[in-house]
Amino acid sequence: MNTDGSDKKIIDEKAVASYWRANISLMIKLLFVWALVSYGFGILFRPFLDQFSIGGAPLGFWFAQQGAIYVFLILIVIYIRRMHAIEKQHGIADDEE
C-alpha cells in the first residue's frame, strides 16, 4: 500500500526516464516509416515509383491504396512487441497481461 492508499507499485524516477527515452526513440523510428510509406511512397514519390509495378499495379499507386495500410499494421505489431520488451527490461511490464 502506498501513502495515498492505492496498491500501485512505485517505480523509480530514473527508471521512468530511461523507459521514456527508449519509448520516444522507438516511436520516432516507427513514425518515420509511417510517413515514408504514406506521404513518401504513396504521394510525393508516386510519379517516380509508378514506373515500377507490383503484379499488375503501378508501385506508387499500390502503396497509396494497399501497401501503406499493410505497413501501418506491421508498425503497430512491432510497437506492441517492442514496448512489451522495453517495459519488461525496465521492470514495469503490465501485470494484467
Next chain:
Amino acid sequence: MDANFWTWFFVIGTFSLYIGIAIWSRAGSTDDFYVAGHDVPPLLNGMATAADWMSAASFISMAGLIAFMGYSGSVYLMGWTGGYVLLALLFAPYLRKFGKFTVPDFVGDRYYSDTARTVAALCALFVSFTYIAGQMKGVGVAFSSFLGVPFELGVFIGMGIVFFYAVLGGMKGITYTQVAQYCVLIFAYLVPAIFISLMITGNAIPQLGFISDVKGTDISMLSKLNQVVTDLGFKAYTDNTKSTQDVFFITLALMVGTAGLPHVIIRFFTVPSAAGARKSAGWALFFIALLYTTAPAVGAFARYNFIDTVHESTYEVADAQDGAKLTPDWFKDWEQTDLVGWDDKNGDGKLQYLAGDENEVTVNRDIMVLANPQIANLPGWVIGLVVAGGLAAALSTAAGLLLVISSSISHDIGRKLLFKNMTDKQELRLARIAAGVAVVLAGMLGIYPLGFVAQVVAFAFGLAAASFFPILLLGIFDKRMNKEGAIAGMLVGLFFTASYIIKFKFFDGRPPADQNWLFGISPEGIGSIGMILNFSVSLVVSRLTPPPPQHIQDMVDEIRVPTGYQVGRVDDLPHAAE
C-alpha cells in the same frame, strides 16, 4: 426465395440479436455506462472500434467514391487507416492510463481549467452531431430503397433500436452489439467482393485480384481499366485528379482528425490496461484494414464492369441486332431508384457513358456497392446480407457517437461543471436521459436534414485535427505545456479552420474557388494547417507563461508509465535498500 424475403430475414434476425445482447449487457453504474467497466478484452474492443469507426459512408459510399476518383481516392484509404498508427503510438496507452471517462475529462484535468474542458465538450458535441445525422439518414435510406418502408418510418425503427441498446446498456451494451455488428458488416462486404473479384480476374482474394490480369487475358486489370477510361475521355484511373499538395494535406487532416475523434478515443478507455489499449489499436486496424484494402479492389472492379456492361449497350431488347450487347437487368432495376439514369441524347437507343457533354448515363457512386450482388449474379440472400451490413455499419457508428454526446452532457457539462455534487446514480440517470434526447435529435436531423449537413463532414475532421489532436499530444509529451498555451492554441486552430471551411464551403463554393485556396489546399485538408497553427501557438504561448503546477507535472509522469504503477523517488521508499 426472393431477395425481399431474405432482406427481411437478415434485418429482423440481426436486429433481434442486437436487442438480445442489449438485454444481456445492461449497465449498472457510470463505470459500466461510460467505459464498459474497463474490462473489455483487447480483441473484442478492436472489433467494436472497427464497427464504431466504419459508418454507413465507409460501407456504402467509399468503394464507389474511389471507383470514380481513382488514385485520388487514396486520401480516404491512407487517411482513415494511418490515424490508427497515431492512436496506438501517441494516445491510446496514455489516455487509458489516465483512466477517466471522456476526452474533455483529460483536457480539463491536464490543463487544470474548466474553460478548456468546456471548449473540448462543445467540440465533442459538435463533431458527434455532425456525424450522427448522416447515420440516421442512412438507416432511413436502407429501409426505404430495399424494403419499401417509408423513409421516416425507417429512421424511427433505427432510432428505436439504438435507443434500446444505447440507453439501456451504455458503453457495455454498445460494445458487445458493435462486436456483432462488425461480424455482420464485414461478412456482408466480403462475400460480394470475393465473387466480383472471381468474375473479373478469376482470383478469389480481392486484394490479389486488384493486381492480377483480367480473366482470360494477359493484360492487368488496372492497365485495362486505364485504357478503357482514357478511351472514354476520363483521366487514367491510376492518375491523380487533384494537386499533389492537396492530396498530401487532405491525407494529413484525415489521419490526425481520426486520431482526435472523441468517439474513437473513448473506445480505448474500455480495455483493462495501457498495454491492452495498444493491442486493441492493433486489432482495430486489422479489422478495419480487412474492409479498407478490399474497398479499392471493389471500386476498380465495379468501374471496369460498369463500363464493360453498360457503355454502348442496347436498351430495348426489340432493337437489338444479333450479337448486340444488351443493357443489364440490374441497370434497369436501379433506374427506378434514381441512382442510375439514362437520357438518349443522340437517339440511337444505346447508352453512351463518356466524360464530355455527350454522356448519356448518370450514376450515383453508392450503386457500386449496392448493385454489386446483382452485377455478380449472386443469389437473393446476398442482397439481404448487404442491406443488413449497411444497417449494422450505420447503427454501430450512431451508437458510439451517441455515447460521446450523452457523456459530454451528463459528465463533462453536468457533473464536472454545473452540479459538482451529483451522485453516481443521478449522473447515470442524466446520462440515460441525455442519450434518449440525443437519439430523438439525431433522428430529426436525419429526417429533416439541414442543408449543410453534407458540407460539415469536412468540419468534423478539420476541427478534430485542429483542436483535439495537438492539445492531447502536447498534454502527454510536453510536460511544460500549460493551460494558457493549450487554450490559446485550441482557439487559434479552431477559429482558423472553421473560418476557412465556412468561407469556401458556404460563401465561395462555386468554381473556380480553388484559385483562392491557401497553398492550393481544399477545405477538406485545411485542418492540417489549423493543426500546425495550434502546435506553434501553444508552444510559444506556454513558454512565455508560467509552467503548470507541480501536481499536473506529476500527473503527466504518471500517465507515461503503464497501468498499475506510480512514479516516485526510490530514496523516499521504505524498501529502498532492497
